[in-house]
Amino acid sequence: MASPLWSYVTPGIPDELFENLPGIPMSQREIRLLMLCQLRLKSTSVLWDIGAGTGTIPVEAGLLCPAGQMIAVERDEEVARLIRRNCDRFGVHNVTIIEGNAPDCLKSLPMPPDRVCIEGGRSIKDILTEVWHHLNPHGRVVATAANLESLYKISESFAELHARNIEVVQSAINRLETRGTNQTFAAVDPIFVLSGEKVD
Template sequence: MWDIGAGTGTIPVETGLLCRQGKILAVERDEEVANLIRRNCDRFSVNNVEIIEGSAPDCLATLQPSPDRVCIEGGRPIEEILKKVWQYLKPEGRVVATAANLESLYLISQALANLQARNVEVVQAGINRLETRGIHQTFTAVDPIFILSGEKF
């Protein structure tokens, strides 16, 4: 699996734990953030994650092996990244991309249509949490996120 724009490493760490036999490439352009992924992998004894300090889409050409699954959490221009990723993605591979803003939502949706992705799903997750405030448990909202995915033919 490739994880592009891996941030603090939540996805690589979770995936690494769930798929002990899998190999995860985590791409992150910010050096400090990349170090944070390393620390989080160590903390959870995850040793099947390789961290790549680099910028998508440029660095994608050098990644080995080709992915069965790709998670796109960030990067720009998003439609370029998606197009490149599609090129390297194995047949029947699946791409998942997240969008927190309207433009990304639309661009990713359009890009998946242009790439003739199969089984496209777009889901908006909205989460409320009960938080203790004084003696009450108050409902507080987490900012919503859109999760788009599609398969290569």
């Protein structure tokens, strides 16, 4: 799908093209690329993005899969409006925004997913358990962890849910930045990206 701001068929929209608000988390471009790669989207995928933040994942996935359906779950009303503005900026029309708290709101989402992206979340184990009930067979879940505690909880949940084909990737990314008259490499905070599949 063509976008007025991003006319390429590849993902990797620069962070600065998205509207953002102070204090609202945004998956940085390189992390987003890892997540999209691990989601293994199909042209007709139904994706749930839980804790959608600025909406970078639904926007990118919506552009990649114009025949698919993206459902962005966000508990904060102002942030949900931000997601809508970013969808409008990129001309993405296949994103449905649901305002609600996960895992409670997941029971009433309009269609079961075959792909789920979970970005953070204090109730990550409860969210994963609820997601698993709705996930279609052979569906994939991708979750991020920014600290050891989240990494442990996601890993433990995947084991309890009998997830298969589990993969764990830790990012190690440096970006070239200009500081004064010099160019230097600045590290992007490392993130764990975990993925697993439901086999039945």
